[in-house]
Amino acid sequence: MEKFVVSARKYRPKGFDEVVGQSHITTTLKNAIDNNQLAQALxxxxxxxxxxxxCARILARMINDFDESHDGNALNIFELDAASNNSVDDIRNLIDQVRYPPQYGKYKVYIIDEVHMLSTQAFNAFLKTLEEPPPYAIFILATTEKHKIIPTILSRCQIFDFNRIQVNDIADHLKQIADRESIKYEDEALHLISQKADGALRDALSIFDLIVTFSSDRNVTYQSTISNLHILDYEYYFKMVDHLLSEDMSAALLTFDEILKQGFDGHNFIVGLSEHLRNLMVSKDNTTIQLMEVPDAAKAKYAEQANKSSLSFLLSALNIANKCDLSYKGAKNQRLHVELALMKLAHINAAVSMSSSSADEVKKKV
Ligand SMILES: Nc1ncnc2c1ncn2[C@@H]1O[C@H](COP(=O)(O)OP(=O)(O)OP(=O)(O)O)[C@@H](O)[C@H]1O
Structure with missing residues (x-):
């Protein structure tokens, strides 16, 4: 049987042009290498x-003129995970290694991951090497928490800020992988996975693998994705907004009850409803429609519901849903808290028509 390799490893980009969503970084690095202006501490x-x-690995491959067949070990790359090796002794070991020039290739590349976890002593021990590294050493320090890096380190490094990756870019990447692996998919499913990944491509690939493994026929459907990720079917939001528009408070409360009975959390529901309302709002205007983060296949459905909802309804609804979200954690009876919001939401249109009819009456009297 062929060994299963997770997609994150199998599809790790081999060149800068395969890296998704970080062109500001890959272009700068490419230029720096081409013009011989690469700093020794990044x-x-x-x-x-x-x-x-x-990117650190691609960089190491490029500056050493290695081809794509070189794997991690042969790249002159030395990786230290500072989260678990943060002592001054760990750094001293590393500094000892740095003294020896590479046996082949031109550069040794040291990647220190989660560098903010180094102890103060370890940081101090490292400073001198960072300031005057041997000409063949390049240090790449990586961190998810830049604000924890001390200024003396920051000032010695060229800084590259990586972006969270856009939902659409992640979805496109997943599509390419699915096509190459002959995996069938529904657009809505890949979109949802991309949203759930919250900007991290690795997370998206892990979720994707999980859902493929779960499906017996290598088909990533919307239904298999929502049941795997325990996400509320977006049909519920359409249904709920229809009830609110028609001022059907009982139907709104019963739908909410159905959602709770399926094991969904009230807070997640109100956050999801807010996102849905926001999508309706931006889809009302041609200039903001591009801000709608929904799969192409669902756009017509949003446009249809947006047409039925007035701007003032959406504005008031967003306000109520947002207030409910903000005060949810502090509410003693959280179910009632959401129900109360739904009651208010189901009365927005009534309130609007009442105020306009009373305005009419005032006009008549005048
Ligand atoms: N921008 C990207 N373009 C293409 N693939 C990516 C990208 N980012 C991540 N990946 C995929 O996710 C995997 C893990 O990415 P990588 O190890 O480079 O992330 P990282 O930013 O170093 O994460 P960490 O901070 O957790 O170490 C890669 O092997 C690749 O498959």
């Missing part, structure tokens, strides 16, 4: 799973 900052280690 700091890669940014969230987890967005390509920091990947």
């Amino acid at each position: 700091l890669f900052c940014g969230p987890r799973g967005v390509g920091k280690t990947t």
